Amino acid sequence: MAMEPPAGLSGTRFSVVPGRRHRRRRTSGCHCRMQKASVLLFLAWVCFVFYAGIALFTSGFLLTRLELTNYSSCQEPPGPGSLPWGSQGKPGACWMASRFSRVVLVLIDALRFDFAQPQHSHVPGEPPVSLPFLGKLSSLQRILEIQPHHARLYRSQVDPPTTTMQRLKALTTGSLPTFIDAGSNFASHAIVEDNLIKQLTSAGRRVVFMGDDTWKDLFPGAFSKAFFFPSFNVRDLDTVDNGILEHLYPTMDSGEWDVLIAHFLGVDHCGHKHGPHHPEMAKKLSQMDQVIQGLVERLENDTLLVVAGDHGMTTNGDHGGDSELEVSAALFLYSPTALFPSTPPEEPEVIPQVSLVPTLALLLGLPIPFGNIGEVMPELFSGGEDSQPHSSALAQASALHLNAQQVSRFLRTYSAATQDLQAKELHQLQNLFSKASADYQWLLQSPNGAEATLPTVIAELQQFLRGARAMCIESWARFSLSFLLLHLLAAGIPITTPGPFTVPWRAVSAWALMATQTFYSTGHQPVFPAIHWHAAFVGFPEGHGSCTWLPALLVGANTFASHLLFAVGCPLLLLWPFLCESQGLRKRQQPPGNEAEARVRPKEEEEPLMEMRLRDAPHHFYAALLQLGLKYLFILGVQILACALAASILRRHLMVWKVFAPKFIFEAVGFIVSSVGLLLGIALVMRVDGAVSSWFRQLFLAQQR
Numbered sequence: 001m002a003m004e005p006p007a008g009l010s011g012t013r014f015s016v017v018p019g020r021r022h023r024r025r026r027t028s029g030c031h032c033r034m035q036k037a038s039v040l041l042f043l044a045w046v047c048f049v050f051y052a053g054i055a056l057f058t059s060g061f062l063l064t065r066l067e068l069t070n071y072s073s074c075q076e077p078p079g080p081g082s083l084p085w086g087s088q089g090k091p092g093a094c095w096m097a098s099r100f101s102r103v104v105l106v107l108i109d110a111l112r113f114d115f116a117q118p119q120h121s122h123v124p125g126e127p128p129v130s131l132p133f134l135g136k137l138s139s140l141q142r143i144l145e146i147q148p149h150h151a152r153l154y155r156s157q158v159d160p161p162t163t164t165m166q167r168l169k170a171l172t173t174g175s176l177p178t179f180i181d182a183g184s185n186f187a188s189h190a191i192v193e194d195n196l197i198k199q200l201t202s203a204g205r206r207v208v209f210m211g212d213d214t215w216k217d218l219f220p221g222a223f224s225k226a227f228f229f230p231s232f233n234v235r236d237l238d239t240v241d242n243g244i245l246e247h248l249y250p251t252m253d254s255g256e257w258d259v260l261i262a263h264f265l266g267v268d269h270c271g272h273k274h275g276p277h278h279p280e281m282a283k284k285l286s287q288m289d290q291v292i293q294g295l296v297e298r299l300e301n302d303t304l305l306v307v308a309g310d311h312g313m314t315t316n317g318d319h320g321g322d323s324e325l326e327v328s329a330a331l332f333l334y335s336p337t338a339l340f341p342s343t344p345p346e347e348p349e350v351i352p353q354v355s356l357v358p359t360l361a362l363l364l365g366l367p368i369p370f371g372n373i374g375e376v377m378p379e380l381f382s383g384g385e386d387s388q389p390h391s392s393a394l395a396q397a398s399a400l401h402l403n404a405q406q407v408s409r410f411l412r413t414y415s416a417a418t419q420d421l422q423a424k425e426l427h428q429l430q431n432l433f434s435k436a437s438a439d440y441q442w443l444l445q446s447p448n449g450a451e452a453t454l455p456t457v458i459a460e461l462q463q464f465l466r467g468a469r470a471m472c473i474e475s476w477a478r479f480s481l482s483f484l485l486l487h488l489l490a491a492g493i494p495i496t497t498p499g500p501f502t503v504p505w506r507a508v509s510a511w512a513l514m515a516t517q518t519f520y521s522t523g524h525q526p527v528f529p530a531i532h533w534h535a536a537f538v539g540f541p542e543g544h545g546s547c548t549w550l551p552a553l554l555v556g557a558n559t560f561a562s563h564l565l566f567a568v569g570c571p572l573l574l575l576w577p578f579l580c581e582s583q584g585l586r587k588r589q590q591p592p593g594n595e596a597e598a599r600v601r602p603k604e605e606e607e608p609l610m611e612m613r614l615r616d617a618p619h620h621f622y623a624a625l626l627q628l629g630l631k632y633l634f635i636l637g638v639q640i641l642a643c644a645l646a647a648s649i650l651r652r653h654l655m656v657w658k659v660f661a662p663k664f665i666f667e668a669v670g671f672i673v674s675s676v677g678l679l680l681g682i683a684l685v686m687r688v689d690g691a692v693s694s695w696f697r698q699l700f701l702a703q704q705r
Contacts, residue, residue, distance in 0.1 A: 035622045036686045040679065043629045047675040050637055054668045057644050065176070065472075066418045071194045072367035072406065073202075079405030079437070094203075095402050098365025099381075100335070101302040104252070104295060105261045107171075108288055108330075109164060109212065110268035110319060111309025112276070113155045115285060116140055116330035117348075133276050136285035139293045140307075140332055147334075148343040152379070155350045156331040158311050159473075160322035161528060164231075164268075165214055167310035167353070172196045172218075174357030174372030176473065190220055194370040196357060197222050200259055203366060208251055210244045211263030224257075231265055232551055235273055235537060237284065241266040245291070252298050259364075264288065271317030272533060299336050304363065307332040308356070320528025321662065329353065333380070341382045341392055351377060352469070358403050368406045370413075373472050375465040376403045378458070393454040400461040401440045407468050408433045421475045429467050436460035502624065503573045508631045511573060512639075515566035515674070524559055526666035527659070532558050560673045567677030570632050571685040574624055621689070625682055632678055636671050643667045 072078070074094040115133050118141035135141075143151045158167065159176055170176065172195040197219045200207050206224040209215055213228040227247050229240040244262050251257060266284045274280045292307060299305055309329035313319045319326045331351070333339065354374030361368045362376060381399040382392035408430065415421045439457045524530065535558035536551035557564075647660040 036690075039622050039626045039629075039686075040683060042626060043633070043679060043682065046630065046633055047679070050633065050640075050671065050675070054640070054671070057648075057664075058668070065420060066414065067193050068371055068410075068413060068417065069192055070370045070413060071198065071202075072370045074367055077405075078368070078402060078409050094365050095367055096362045096365065096399065099363045100304045101258070102300070103259050103304045103306060103360065103364060104299070105259070106291065106295065106305070106307045107211070107261065107263040108267055108307065108309055109263065109265045110271050110311060110313045111288075111307075111330045112312035112325060113309075113328040113330045113348075115267070115276075115309075116153060116307075116332060118144060118153070131277060132279050132282040133285055136282055137289045137292070139289050139296070143296065143334060144344055149338040149340050150336065151332065151334040152340060152344055153348045154331040154333075154377075155348050156308065156329040156353045156356075157350055158327040158329050158353045160327065162311035162319045162321065162326040163528070164212070164310055165218070168214060168218060170354050171308070171310065171356060172369075174354045174369055174374040176354075176373070189217065191218050194372075195219075196361060196366070196369060199361065199366045199369060200364075205258040205364075206256065207259045207261065208257040209261045209263075210247050210251070211240055211261070212265055215261075215263065225251075229265075232536070232548070233269075235269070235534075235541070237266045237269050237273065237280065240264065241284075241287065248291070249294060249298070252295070264291075268313070268319075271313040271319075273317070275317040276313060276315065296334065299334075301336045303335070305332075305334045306356070306360070307334075314529050316529065318529035318531075318533075320531070323529075326529070331356065340379055342379075354469075358406070362399055362402065368403060370406070371410055372403075373407060373410070373465075373469045374403075375462065375469070376400060390454075393458065397440060397443070397454055397457050397461065400458060400465070401437065404433055404436065404461045404464050407465060411468060422471060425467075425471045425475075429464060429471065432460065432467065433464045436464055503628050503631070505631065507573055508570075508628065509635055511566060511570060512632065512635045515562050516639075518562035518566070519560075519670075522562065526663045528662055531555060535559075560670055563670045563674045564677040567632070567674040568681040568684070570678055571625060571628065571681050573628055574621075574685075625685065629678055629682055633675060636674055640664075640667045640671050 077095060112133075116137045119135040140151075140153060144153060159170060169191060173191065173193045175193065197207060201222050207222065208225045209223045210227040211229060212231040214231055215223075216226070216228050227243060229243045231240065233239075241264050244264060248260075248262055251260060267281070267288065270278070270281050270284045292305075295305055308331045311319050312326045312328050314321075314323060314325055331353075352374060354372065355377055357372050357374050358368045358376045359374075359380055360366075361372075363380060376399045378396035378400060381395045411421065411426060411429070415423075415426055436457060439453065439460060443453050443457055524532070533555060536554045538554060538558075540550075643660075643664050647664045
């Protein structure tokens with residue numbers, strides 16, 4: 001004799017004959033567990049296919065490049081030929097004789113160019129401009145007016161992304177960081193490429209650092225003395241700056257240093273907390289102005305002062321993208337001895353930020369870092385205001401030729417290690433360099449015709465350096481078609497499964513769109529400047545100390561909460577078919593003409609509640625879970641595929657690093673979060689299903705006793 005269990009027993013028949021009941025129950029339990037594991041493993045495999053596609057596209061699009069570990073050295077010149085005049089026979093001379101023995105580098109985080117731009121006299125009839133940040137660095141304007149041959153202000157053009165860690169890499173290696181490294185801004189890693197700090201320590205220079213503790217992770221053990229302060233608490237405007245000021249002037253006066261680096265964070269934190277138009281910004285800039293005045297008063301003749309911003313900020317005080325305000329930073333150079341033969345131009349010159357690296361290397365008598373693609377600032381090699389035009393031009397050509405030799409060597413080494421660079425453009429550039437180098441060597445051997453040839457040689461060398469940088473930017477942003485193939489494979493997986501719990505496409509699409517709508521309605525946008533950094537301090541108003549993973553987790557949870565919540569709740573859509581039915585019990589459909597029979601049919605034949613019907617057919621239930629998961633992944637995959645196609649088609653667009661690349665990154669991370677949430681949600685539903693089944697079994701067995 002056998003009895004039918006209630007609907008809660010997943011359609012399993014249990015015999016009351018002793019010995020058979022337990023065997024069938026064990027067999028049914030094992031079968032259910034196998035079904036659950038199969039569903040989860042198949043969905044995980046589909047997720048993996050999408051992950052692989054995202055990784056392939058990322059490796060082919062987001063400024064990916066091979067980081068070479070080669071190092072420049074004084075013993076190995078960058079190319080054939082004699083070293084520039086004046087470098088042989090001098091103690092400490094390397095590729096070029098050093099012009100300065102010491103450098104003070106003041107890095108003011110987020111020092112936008114217009115923060116330092118001189119304010120000209122007010123024009124009658126025009127309303128005065130009164131913004132809190134204007135004219136607060138008055139010492140720069142005063143120095144430029146009083147000592148025009150000793151100082152120069154530049155507009156430093158920054159490469160995106162405008163995050164601090166990527167800018168520090170550019171300011172020390174002279175190369176381009178990868179775009180995806182923006183995520184590493186939470187936890188920096190040591191720089192393995194050749195860089196200025198490495199060259200300084202190899203030359204025995206004493207490098208003293210004070211300020212942002214990001215440098216500790218980028219250059220572990222590189223400083224002879226260091227004073228690190230926690231950098232991530234953007235609500236704190238003064239701790240880092242006051243800590244630097246406590247050590248800055250005593251260190252300068254001690255003389256126990258060759259290179260002094262001070263990285264101030266107050267301006268950047270003020271932008272994040274209040275924005276650039278707040279009165280607090282005026283206070284921080286005035287404080288920085290006093291710092292610059294104090295340093296100028298203490299400088300010696302053999303010391304160069306460099307005041308630089310690593311990036312700018314938006315009108316809201318954020319950064320990370322490539323808007324004009326974010327990529328325009330200030331760069332100010334000053335020395336007690338004359339630096340420039342001419343007076344400053346009316347409009348400051350625009351230079352790439354990476355140009356500072358080869359310039360400082362040659363001014364200090366160091367080799368240019370191996371992977372540098374920046375161009376030296378030739379004016380700084382012209383001599384003072386009393387130098388002769390011919391000797392100034394020859395010094396500029398010598399510096400540019402060394403720089404071009406170093407870049408040419410890097411391109412040859414890089415192209416031999418990987419096929420990233422365009423072969424045709426590389427060949428054209430090498431021909432241009434060969435011609436420029438030959439003209440330079442002829443110029444050295446024929447001084448009589450040098451005066452007419454010098455401008456041509458300088459122009460050829462500059463053309464090569466600028467072309468090499470443009471080629472690297474273009475070649476390190478190529479699109480990989482492998483991503484499309486994997487997505488087509490994933491999209492081709494059949495997702496039509498018959499069963500009583502089929503969720504319509506419109507419901508799944510609406511659910512996915514609700515997740516996106518919630519992302520935007522909660523104030524988020526798929527751009528880096530719009531990230532809610534204040535979320536890192538929810539529950540931690542005093543900061544996190546040296547911990548980096550916790551603030552990153554809090555910001556990530558705030559940003560992608562909608563993706564996670566809707567993905568975990570996606571299995572609830574299995575109730576969609578029942579929600580479309582009328583409220584209460586719904587009687588089974590009867591054939592036409594049997595209305596009277598239907599009226600007298602017993603209540604036991606009425607359809608069960610929708611929650612109970614989920615238990616009637618376990619194989620249909622698991623198939624429905626698989627079908628729902630595949631539909632949701634398909635819709636998410638279509639979104640990221642469309643985003644990748646837009647980014648690839650418009651990869652040469654002016655807004656690619658401002659709109660399309662950040663959008664792809666947000667979609668990719670959102671897909672990963674959603675897919676993990678979906679797997680968790682389905683696993684949770686299966687766990688609840690198993691618990692309910694176990695409860696029904698126990699209830700049924702209790703009734704049988």
